[in-house]
Amino acid sequence: MTHQTVGHPAPVRPGLPDDPRADVAEPTPSCPVEITLAALHGRWTTLVVREFLRGDHTFSELRRALPGLSDKVLSDRLAHLTGAGVLDRHRMPGWPPRVRYSLTERGRRLGPVLQALWDWGEPSLHREGHSR
């Protein structure tokens, strides 16, 4: 099943699993797949990203949207996503201190990724041509 019918072009396709850069023998942080999984890593992380796909948020807005999430973990997640290039952090001047977080361009591109994860996990619903 790994080799294709002869005569056809492109015996090695770009991307997985045939891309030579996919030939890592150990889990390494430089592997693109690992980079993405690292960005999404941790409990609550995907839910936080989902909130941002709906719009910007401040710290306390997120706390209201995800009541089960503790301050510490929320803080961890925001720092982690910021470090991963998913979120931008904007300190608003004045009092009380407010910080607004928003998706970066790269963060917005997580939409299709989460959609792919959703589609695979969706038990038995085969939508034929959904456009997103």
Place this chain on the structure above:
Amino acid sequence: MTHQTVGHPAPVRPGLPDDPRADVAEPTPSCPVEITLAALHGRWTTLVVREFLRGDHTFSELRRALPGLSDKVLSDRLAHLTGAGVLDRHRMPGWPPRVRYSLTERGRRLGPVLQALWDWGEPSLHREGHSR
């Protein structure tokens, strides 16, 4: 929801983040995104799946392909992926005992998922129209 949208198209799109089924306030195992991440969860797991995207394998073939992976963890991963519906387990008759693992149909559909993860993690390569 009985009446159709007039004027502007698609205020709520199917899929994320607007799908009502995405409105979970806590991480729950029934969320499709969580299901997929659970299937891919754990160190080495994506590398094992990659090996299977290239073809079937026995236990020792995998050990050769991924030398850094210990017997115990390999065994864990195979059991986990089998339980997640990604792999099929075939006991071959005769001696020595051999067990062949192969991707299920559902497991094969992980290919595009890993590709999406790869594409996001790929640092700065924007090919505008690559088709996979």
Place this chain on the structure above:
DNA sequence: CTGAATCCCTGCCGATACTG
């Protein structure tokens, strides 16, 4: 309001040794 510091507990992963 937005976090950081601390503590504890759990679960993963690796190494080693052993079995059908």
Place this chain on the structure above:
DNA sequence: CAGTATCGGCAGGGATTCAG
């Protein structure tokens, strides 16, 4: 050949408390 049994180290996550 294809696993299981056991143990130990370490990082992740939750609750609570404190700080800028």
